[in-house]
Amino acid sequence: MEEGLIGPRIYSCCKCRNHIALHDDIVSKKFQARTGRAYLFTHAMNVVIGQKEDRQLMTGLHTVADVKCSDCGEVLGWKYERAYDESQKYKEGKFVFERFKIVKDNW
DSSP states (O other), rough: OOOOOOOEEEEEEEETEEEEEGGEEEEEEEEEEEEEEEEEEEEEOOOEEEEEEEEEEEEEEEEEEEEEETOOOOEEEEEEEESSGGGGGGGGOOOEEGGGGGEEEEO
């Protein structure tokens, strides 16, 4: 079931326009994904969290889980479950969405 959002500045899935995140929940626009720029968000909605796995990322070893759109199943990014490096702990529980996988709605 989609959460109804009122107001501007919503990011949606690039494939089906399912609401994924609010602009106000962006922590950083300076993240890098495999395919280019990515945004770090504090919250996400209408997504499915995959299996946790350890991945070696640019900033070190993290436990992450892929994040998919709950409507169409498109992989949009990942969720940081655990950061092994103390300086990366601020990422825990947050979501990274690849910029080319999300679109602006109601802007």
